[in-house]
Amino acid sequence: MKARILLIEDNEQNRYLARFLLEQGGHEVLQAETGPLGLALAAQTRPDLILLDIQLPGMDGHTVARTLKSDAALRSIPIVAVTSYAMAGDKEKCLDAGAEGYIEKPINPETFLAEIEAFLRPAT
Amino acid sequence: MPHEQNDRPARTRDPESNVSSPPASSRTQLSAAAPLADAEKILRNEQLFSETLLESMPGIMYFYDSEGRFLRWNRNFERVSGYTSEEIASMHPLDFFSPADKPRLQERIAETFSKGESTVEAPFLTKHGALIPYFFTGRRVEFDGEPCLLGIGIDITARVEAQERLVQSERKYRELVEHANSIILRWNREGRVTFLNEFGLRFFGYTEEEIIGRHVIGTLVPETESGGRDLETLMDEICAAPQAFEQNINENMRRNGERVWISWTNRIERDARGEPIGILSIGSDITASREAEERVRQSEAHLIEAQRIAKIGSWELDLRTNRVKWSGQTAQIYGLRETDKAGTFRGFLTFVHPDDLEELHAAQRAALEGTARFDIQHRIVLRDGTEKVVHQVADVKRENGVPVALAGTVHDITDRVRIEAERERRHRAEAADRVKSAFLATMSHELRTPLNSIIGFTGILLQELAGPLNAEQRKQLEMVRSSSRHLLALVNDVLDISKIEAEQLVIAREPFEVRRSIEKALSLVTPQVHEKGLAMRIELAPDLGKAIGDERRFEQILLNLLSNAIKFTEQGEIGLAAECHSCDAVTGRRALSVRISDTGPGIKPSDLENLFEPFRQIDSGLARKHEGTGLGLAICRRLAELMGGRIEVKSEWGKGSTFGVTLPLEVESDS
Structure with missing residues (x-):
């Protein structure tokens, strides 16, 4: 199952890393550097999944997640939050903001793809 | 007895005698028994005697018949009445009285004739119209067989006037008493009211009928005054020590129950034998002045109270004498006796903290020059060494523009300053915590982001x-991966310990399945155990149940201890034993005990002490071989403690070590 995945991540190398691994699975990867750009791209392209970095400059990942979940047209798109596990309650905050999944940085390149694909809805 | 006026013995002036001639018939009678010559002499003497007697009488004398015709009168009668003897001879007795008195006189005259005698007091009307008070006595006398009236009148002017004066005086006195603006009260030994003047009646609200005879207590005097003094014995007390009660102030009561304060002057009235029979009390209502006094007293008390509560004292410096007066509260603040109320300014200044003295002087100068208000916060040092912070505000008092005094308040703000400092410290600490927290989050992110790439791309390659x-590339890349994983472990540990130190680590205290956690940790280390060719001995009690704590952190502890055991053990076995204690040796409660043992080199007793301190990786000679952050055990111990448990170690050098983790168990769990 090939999916369209929107990657919202400010670090270029990490974007490349994630895109590389996702493309290994044959998925189409759209990239956005900031929250607002990601929201625009999501509205425009209706991806199958959004991979969302939480520590974004400017609008943070929690806000992006809440904005996506408050938009009826985008609400159904699963969000997987990626965060540098830092403080207690980070995971809860991501889930509260509406993320379906949560992956800690640094990612495990051996399992990353499988972890992401688990959140893809079965093909219709 | 009819007489011609001419026949009547008209009183004739005689050079030798002032007496009118007696009636002829009287003379005839008197001389009847004597020889003529002697008889005449005797008669003459007798006449002289009776005339002298008549004329020497102090009053007036008269004699008239039942028709009111004057037969005889003395000279006084003429003198007092102002009429001549001729005039009198033709007048009627009632002519000597004013018309208003005539009926009364008529009555008395008739009474004299019918009963023989009578008296009357009446003003005697003279020819000149004067009315002179007279007391008359009348007696019926038979003369020539005819009833006549012999009257004597005595001038009672002096008596009447005295009486009048008495009446006047009594009236004046009465008026004084009645209308005095004072309460005048007389009460007897039994305490009953015998007199209360008009003013007193009005004041207390009684009528005379209502109060006379009543006991003062319960009427004018409350059963107990609000001061609580029992008044029943007051009377006895007054009689026993009258001087003490000459002046007193009492709480009294009006008829409507209203309490009033009266200042009394009391005087004991005694009978002829000197026994007290009553008390005369004169009182003035001083309720208003007393209330005013009370208000002043209260307002002063309020001021003192307000100063006490607010911890604000007041003071005044007289610039001419350089003396300071201060309030009780100021004394309190400065640790002085409340009775110390004044002193020299120099003495006052000895309390000022030496470092603040210059500032105080500057503030005083500025205030006197009028450039700034005296408003200063400084420290004082009490005699006992206590240091306080006070806030002083003062105004300059001037006379004709010249400063004469500095009057101010002193506020003890020691507590406030301390609380503010405490608050400030807490705010700073909280701000520091926030900074620390933000720093840790940032560091975490900043360190992991590049690590993410390194680990990720290494993995991809x-x-x-x-x-x-090729083989060499793989070998080198594996070194990169190993190093980056170690770096990640370091980052994680440093962040963990930092978060613990900064109290930023939130630890769950929830029940979790112990067996599942242990099995998970074991599954993670089993490959390494096998890799090193070590044996594994696992003893899990069947009833482990649920422990209280943070599942993830518990697993972190187990992994850390297991990893250490594997790391330091070259041969032999790794053991894990878990069991429940119904009564923990330390807490006395149900506890889970997990022991992880190894057959490694063990720990020297000298190292055991600091084993759990951060960055205290033991120098075992093997250490270099065993990479680690030196933070693992420190983190484990902190985590265990945060979960209400502990970590202990037992080791014998050369024979291996046993680490024990104890965690509280869920109380209701028994499976």
Whole structure:
């Protein structure tokens, strides 16, 4: 199952890393550097999944997640939050903001793809 | 007895005698028994005697018949009445009285004739119209067989006037008493009211009938005054020590129950034998002045109270004498006796903290020059060494523009300053915590972001997703991966310990399945155990149940201890034993005990002490071989403690070590 995945991540190398691994699975990867750009791209392209970095400059990942979940047209798109596990309650905050999944940085390149694909809805 | 006026013995002036001639018939009678010559002499003497007697009488004398015709009168009668003897001879007795008195006189005259005698007091009307008070006595006398009236009148002017004066005086006195603006009260030994003047009646609200005879207590005097003094014995007390009660102030009561304060002057009235029979009390209502006094007293008390509560004292410096007066509260603040109320300014200044003295002087100068208000906060040092902070505000008092005094308040703000400092410290600490927290989050992110790339791309390359690797490339990339994993472990540990130190680590205290956690940790280390060819001995009690704590952190502890055991053990076995204690040796409660043992080199007793301190990786000679952050055990101990448990170690050098983790168990769990 090939999916369209929107990657919202400010670090270029990490974007490349994630895109590389996702493309290994044959998925189409759209990239956005900031929250607002990601929201625009999501509205425009209706991806199958959004991979969302939480520590974004400017609008943070929690806000992006809440904005996506408050938009009826985008609400159904699963969000997987990626965060540098830092403080207690980070995971809860991501889930509260509406993320379906949560992956800690640094990612495990051996399992990353499988972890992401688990959140893809079965093909219709 | 009819007489011609001419026949009547008209009183004739006689050079030798002032007496009118007696009636002829009287003379005839008197001389009847004597020889003529002697008889005449005797008669003459007798006449002289009776005339002398008549004329020497102090009053007036008269004699008239039942028709009111004057037969005889003395000279006084003429003198007092102002009429001549001729005039009198033709007048009627009632002519000597004013018309208003005539009926009364008529009555008395008739009474004299009918009963023989009578008296009457009446003003005697003279020819000149004067009315002179007279007391008359009348007696019926038979004369020539005819009833006549012999009257004597005595001038009672002096008596009447005295009486009048008495009446006047009594009236004046009465008026004084009645209308005095004072309460005048007389009460007897039994305490009953015998007199209360008009003013008193009005004041207390009684009528005379209502109060006379009543006991003062319960009427004018409350049963107990609000001061609580029992008044029943007051009377006895007054009689026993009258001087003490000459002046007193009492709480009294009006008829409507209203309480009033009266200042009394009391005087004991005694009978002829000197026994007290009553008390005369004169009182003035001083309720208003007393209330005013009370208000002043209260307002002063309020001021003192307000100063006490607010911890604000007041003071005044007289610039001419350089003396200071201060309030009780100021004394309190400065640790002085409340009775110390004044002193020299120099003495006052000795309390000022030496470092603040210059500032105080400057503030005083500025205030006197009028450039700034005296408003200063400084420290004082009490005699006992206590240091306080006070806030002083003062105004300059001037006379004709010249400063004469500095009057101010002193506020003890020691507590406030301390609380503010405490608050400030807490705010700073909280701000520091926030900074620390933000720093840790940032560091975490900043360190992991590049690590994410390093680990990620290394993984990709080693997976040969980007193309095949030769053996050397693989070897080197594995070194990169190992180093980056170690760096990640370091980052994680440093962040963990930092978060613990900064109290930023939130630890769950929830029940979790112990067996599942242990099995998970074991599954993670089993490959390494096998890799090193070590044996594994696992003893899990069947009833482990649920422990209280943070599942993830518990697993972190187990992994850390297991990893250490594997790391330091070259041969032999790794053991894990878990059991429940119904009564923990330390807490006395149900506890889970997990022991992880190894057959490694053990720990020297000298190292045991600091084993759990951060960055205290033991120098075992093997250490270099065993990479680690030196933070693992410190983190484990902190985590265990945060979960209400503990970590202990037992080790014998050369024979291996046993680490024990104890965690509280869920109380209701028994399976």
